Amino acid sequence: MNIIKFIRNPKEKIEKDQSIFQMILEFIVLFFLCIGLGAIALFLTELLRNSGLIPQYVREYDETTKAIRSNILFVAILFPIMEELAFRLYLLRSNLNIFISSLFITHMISSAFIFQTSSFSLEEYGVLRTVISFSTAFLVLLIYRSKTISLGFKSLYFASAFFFGLVHIYNYDYTNFQIFIFAILICTPQIIGGFIFGYTRIKYGIVGAIILHGLVNGVPQMIL
Numbered sequence: 001m002n003i004i005k006f007i008r009n010p011k012e013k014i015e016k017d018q019s020i021f022q023m024i025l026e027f028i029v030l031f032f033l034c035i036g037l038g039a040i041a042l043f044l045t046e047l048l049r050n051s052g053l054i055p056q057y058v059r060e061y062d063e064t065t066k067a068i069r070s071n072i073l074f075v076a077i078l079f080p081i082m083e084e085l086a087f088r089l090y091l092l093r094s095n096l097n098i099f100i101s102s103l104f105i106t107h108m109i110s111s112a113f114i115f116q117t118s119s120f121s122l123e124e125y126g127v128l129r130t131v132i133s134f135s136t137a138f139l140v141l142l143i144y145r146s147k148t149i150s151l152g153f154k155s156l157y158f159a160s161a162f163f164f165g166l167v168h169i170y171n172y173d174y175t176n177f178q179i180f181i182f183a184i185l186i187c188t189p190q191i192i193g194g195f196i197f198g199y200t201r202i203k204y205g206i207v208g209a210i211i212l213h214g215l216v217n218g219v220p221q222m223i224l
Contacts, residue, residue: 003030003199010157012092014203023204027212034196034216038189045186057172057179057186068118076218082108082119084210087164087194088201091157095141102140107133112170157198165191 017023048054061069068074086104089097108119110129117124143149168190169183179186193216201209
């Protein structure tokens with residue numbers, strides 16, 4: 001499979017499929033691969049949790065968060081757009097991509113972990129979060145342009161997949177600090193998604209990654 005070869009040896013450029021049929025077929029394969037591997041990983045972590053081998057990590061959401069997470073518009077469209085711009089846009093490096101990704105990453109992380117509010121709401125500390133996000137994005141851009149830190153593409157690809165997955169610890173009861181010990185295990189479904197969406201972003205562009213991400217998020221929600 002192309003994605004297995006890519007994960008073993010990631011490259012910044014991949015030849016696109018020659019036909020629409022091939023592209024649709026690969027999207028179907030990637031969709032079921034993401035859903036299937038994610039489901040297996042979730043089953044195993046739930047088995048370990050129920051056996052008491054890892055701490056309880058299920059989080060109780062407030063009513064506003066429940067409403068957002070059950071809204072197909074957020075789940076299948078807005079979340080994928082925001083997360084792909086944050087965690088995958090910069091895989092093809094340019095000043096603009098680095099700045100936009102840094103802006104969205106900072107906004108999402110500060111909203112979730114520091115201000116404990118929705119990324120889509122500007123009511124709570126909206127101005128402060130905006131200032132922090134733009135300031136951080138400019139700082140990251142300056143560091144990138146100065147070449148102070150330089151990562152090869154393989155390192156960047158793997159880091160993006162794990163970073164994307166581990167940020168999803170927010171979905172769980174991260175107030176229980178014991179779960180950070182098992183964070184990689186608990187977030188394995190999202191880490192798997194990070195690898196697959198990263199491959200899709202390189203081969204089919206950011207729009208392709210958003211579409212696949214939206215399908216992976218939205219289809220199970222509509223079925224269940």
